Amino acid sequence: MSENKGSDLREAPPDSLGQPATPLPPATGESPIPPVPDSLGQPAAPQPPDSLGQPAAPLPPDSLGQTATPLPPAIGSKVEGGGVTSAKGFRAAGIGAGFKKNGGLDCALVLSDRPCATAAVFTRNEFSAAPVALSRKHLGIYSGSPSAAGQSFGLAQAIVINAGNANAATGEPGLRTARFTAGLAASLIGCETHEVLLASTGVIGVVLGTEPFEEGLPQLLDRASTGGGHDAALAIMTTDTHPKEYALRYISADPAFAGCSFTLGGMAKGAGMIMPDMATLIVAITTDAPLSPELAHEALTQAVAVSFNKVSVDSDTSTNDSCFLMASGQAAGLPSCAAFTRESPAFAEFVRALKEVCIGLALQIARDGEGATRLVTVKVEGAQTEADADLAARAIANSPLVKTAIFGHDANWGRVAMAIGKSGARFQQKDVSIDLMGIPVCRGGLAIAFDEEEALRRFEAPDVAIEVDLGAGGASTTIFTCDFSYDYVKINGDYRT
Numbered sequence: 001m002s003e004n005k006g007s008d009l010r011e012a013p014p015d016s017l018g019q020p021a022t023p024l025p026p027a028t029g030e031s032p033i034p035p036v037p038d039s040l041g042q043p044a045a046p047q048p049p050d051s052l053g054q055p056a057a058p059l060p061p062d063s064l065g066q067t068a069t070p071l072p073p074a075i076g077s078k079v080e081g082g083g084v085t086s087a088k089g090f091r092a093a094g095i096g097a098g099f100k101k102n103g104g105l106d107c108a109l110v111l112s113d114r115p116c117a118t119a120a121v122f123t124r125n126e127f128s129a130a131p132v133a134l135s136r137k138h139l140g141i142y143s144g145s146p147s148a149a150g151q152s153f154g155l156a157q158a159i160v161i162n163a164g165n166a167n168a169a170t171g172e173p174g175l176r177t178a179r180f181t182a183g184l185a186a187s188l189i190g191c192e193t194h195e196v197l198l199a200s201t202g203v204i205g206v207v208l209g210t211e212p213f214e215e216g217l218p219q220l221l222d223r224a225s226t227g228g229g230h231d232a233a234l235a236i237m238t239t240d241t242h243p244k245e246y247a248l249r250y251i252s253a254d255p256a257f258a259g260c261s262f263t264l265g266g267m268a269k270g271a272g273m274i275m276p277d278m279a280t281l282i283v284a285i286t287t288d289a290p291l292s293p294e295l296a297h298e299a300l301t302q303a304v305a306v307s308f309n310k311v312s313v314d315s316d317t318s319t320n321d322s323c324f325l326m327a328s329g330q331a332a333g334l335p336s337c338a339a340f341t342r343e344s345p346a347f348a349e350f351v352r353a354l355k356e357v358c359i360g361l362a363l364q365i366a367r368d369g370e371g372a373t374r375l376v377t378v379k380v381e382g383a384q385t386e387a388d389a390d391l392a393a394r395a396i397a398n399s400p401l402v403k404t405a406i407f408g409h410d411a412n413w414g415r416v417a418m419a420i421g422k423s424g425a426r427f428q429q430k431d432v433s434i435d436l437m438g439i440p441v442c443r444g445g446l447a448i449a450f451d452e453e454e455a456l457r458r459f460e461a462p463d464v465a466i467e468v469d470l471g472a473g474g475a476s477t478t479i480f481t482c483d484f485s486y487d488y489v490k491i492n493g494d495y496r497t
């Protein structure tokens with residue numbers, strides 16, 4: 001059984017993932033955007049009005065007549081070929097240390113020049129892995145709380161990630177290996193043990209030995225460079241078909257940081273065990289922006305809520321999901337002793353940029369779902385509440401019948417209706433409208449005639465859109481998923497063989 005199935009990157013209760021982020025005040029003269037409830041109906045941290053800006057104008061239809069996948073308003077420009085080392089102050093490396101049976105790169109290091117502000121969001125799975133437990137504990141030391149109660153931010157200098165073994169459900173031996181790994185890395189780097197964070201991905205329930213780390217960590221330190229981000233992204237892959245990287249750079253419009261250029265870059269892995277609320281995810285994001293640990297956590301919480309927690313491949317929740325944000329504060333042109341404050345326009349800019357990076361990585365994960373042939377965007381509008389919209393959208397995104405129909409190029413909208421009907425969202429059938437790939441297929445809760453040949457033609461596009469209007473209110477949400485193919489069964493049936 002693989003760890004790679006899906007997880008929960010929502011904020012956990014105070015004793016698991018830390019205190020809820022402090023709400024950001026609205027910009028002058030603007031009303032705050034209402035918080036978006038999560039899948040359990042709990043409100044997420046409020047978002048500042050300018051964190052994502054106004055909804056982007058509809059994108060023009062593609063060559064097959066479909067609307068392109070929506071993205072947040074752009075800020076700055078994408079760094080071509082960029083990744084986790086694009087920001088100043090970071091190095092990375094990826095090597096083959098022997099964790100994977102078939103060889104190849106399987107161990108990565110992300111290294112800051114010095115200890116820096118770091119925040120994380122972790123899985124809420126009760127079988128959370130040893131590296132998750134240790135990383136939580138290490139971040140807790142920042143405030144003198146070794147148990148990490150109520151907190152997931154602090155100072156760190158390195159993240160060590162291995163692929164091929166999840167080190168989950170391994171008890172005390174797994175924790176010993178995690179402690180050994182952090183201690184060895186710290187001694188080689190010259191930092192404190194609690195300034196090393198860990199993540200693992202792979203098979204669950206197999207004891208992870210220390211030997212690959214003993215041989216691999218010195219190599220990682222020796223090879224770490226500003227050009228090592230791509231190898232690091234390759235080294236964290238399991239069933240992924242390609243590495244997932246994204247970076248952008250922008251110039252601040254905040255007068256306090258006039259002319260300052262800030263960069264964010266990240267890498268992610270995930271193809272199965274992907275369910276909104278942080279799926280089979282290992283994510284490392286770096287920035288050279290001047291953030292405190294507390295603000296890094298606030299920004300990350302907001303960004304995860306609209307990105308990784310909106311992705312589903314197979315509705316399973318991983319034991320190992322971890323998303324890290326490290327901030328070096330080494331941006332070019334940065335005034336001495338300058339730092340973002342919660343109320344500053346610079347922080348709102350940063351949150352917007354971080355959301356763009358996270359959504360960029362999340363879309364790559366959805367598109368690369370195990371055996372996937374199509375990226376599927378599920379948009380639900382007209383719900384009574386955000387929680388209702390989320391229930392309906394997730395029911396559609398997680399339905400094997402919907403996903404297999406998409407793989408078979410079958411415009412079977414009845415499966416969409418079935419999914420929303422069982423979701424628990426509040427609506428009346430007579431008010432429901434459903435569109436598949438821009439084609440109206442249901443109005444007033446009843447079938448309407450549509451061109452099956454045109455629908456078949458539109459299925460040839462790489463992106464498939466499912467749009468539902470519940471006709472019950474003004475709330476909406478969007479979830480990203482993929483189809484189910486024969487290869488999904490083959491990949492997961494053969495995972496350990």
